[in-house]
Amino acid sequence: MKIVLISLETQKEKVAKKCILMSKRFNCDVEVVWPGSDIVSDCFRCINENYFLNKNDFIEKFDALGLNRGGWYYQQFLKYMVVLDSADDSVWIVDGDSEILNERIFDINTVFTTGNLVHAPYNNHIKKYMDGRLSSLSYVTNQMLFSRRKLDMMLREFYPGDWIHSILVGIDEENAQFSEYQTYAQYLLNLGLRSREIKVFRRMDLLWRWTSLIYRKYDVVSWESHKSGLLRVVRANIFYLFGRTLG
Structure with missing residues (x-):
C-alpha cells in the first residue's frame, strides 16, 4: 500500500513537511x-501530474463538450x-489540502461517509450508469483507499471504451455532476x-x-481556502467547537 497526495501546492518545503x-x-x-x-527524496517523491494525464489534452477535450470547471474535474x-x-x-x-489524523480509516473493506446527505447531482450522474438503489449519504471525505483492480472493473463495466469520454458526456452542469469519490464508493457499496x-x-x-x-478529535481535516465570508467563518468555528462534521 502507498499513499498518494494529489496536490496543487508547488512549494517543496510545504509538501515535504506533510509527506514526512x-x-x-x-x-x-x-x-x-x-x-x-x-523530485526524489528519502521518504517521498514528487511526480508531475502530466505523466498520468496530460492536462492540456484533457482541458481541450473537456472544453469541446461545452463544460465548465475543467481544472476541478481534471483533479x-x-x-x-x-x-x-x-x-x-x-x-x-x-x-493535497487535507490531513489524515486517524489510522482507523485505513480499511480496504469499509467505505467511509461524512454522514451528511449526498450532493444530489452526484447521484443523478451515477444513476445514468449504475442500476439499483443509490445511497443517500455522502462519501466525499477528501480521501479514498482504492483497489486498482476494483476501479478497473468498475470502469470496464459501466464506462466501456474511452471511460473518460463516457463519464464526461454524462455531465450536466446543473443536474448531473461527476464525483470520483462518490462514484467509486457507490460501486463498493453495491x-x-x-x-x-x-x-x-x-x-x-x-x-x-x-x-x-x-x-477536537477528527479523522480528516483540510484547509480548502475557497468561499469565505462572516457567516461561513462563524459557522465553521461553531461546528469545530462542538466537534461536528463540516463538509
Whole structure:
C-alpha cells in the first residue's frame, strides 16, 4: 500500500513537511502528484501530474463538450489515472489540502461517509450508469483507499471504451455532476462493502486562532481556502467547537 497526495501546492518545503509526517504516521511510502517538477527524496517523491494525464489534452477535450470547471474535474480524473497506473493494488489517495489524523480509516473493506446527505447531482450522474438503489449519504471525505483492480472493473463495466469520454458526456452542469469519490464508493457499496461514519472538518482555514488551539478529535481535516465570508467563518468555528462534521 502507498499513499498518494494529489496536490496543487508547488512549494517543496510545504509538501515535504506533510509527506514526512504521513510517512512516519502510517509507516509507508508517500508519493505526491503535483504540477511541479519530478523530485526524489528519502521518504517521498514528487511526480508531475502530466505523466498520468496530460492536462492540456484533457482541458481541450473537456472544453469541446461545452463544460465548465475543467481544472476541478481534471483533479478527479487524475486520481483514477494514478490508481490505474500503480503497481500496488491498494492506493490511498488523499487530497493535497487535507490531513489524515486517524489510522482507523485505513480499511480496504469499509467505505467511509461524512454522514451528511449526498450532493444530489452526484447521484443523478451515477444513476445514468449504475442500476439499483443509490445511497443517500455522502462519501466525499477528501480521501479514498482504492483497489486498482476494483476501479478497473468498475470502469470496464459501466464506462466501456474511452471511460473518460463516457463519464464526461454524462455531465450536466446543473443536474448531473461527476464525483470520483462518490462514484467509486457507490460501486463498493453495491459489491457489499460496509459503510462507516467518520468525522471530517474541511474548513480549518476559517478557524479563529484561539479556536484552532482547542483540540477536537477528527479523522480528516483540510484547509480548502475557497468561499469565505462572516457567516461561513462563524459557522465553521461553531461546528469545530462542538466537534461536528463540516463538509
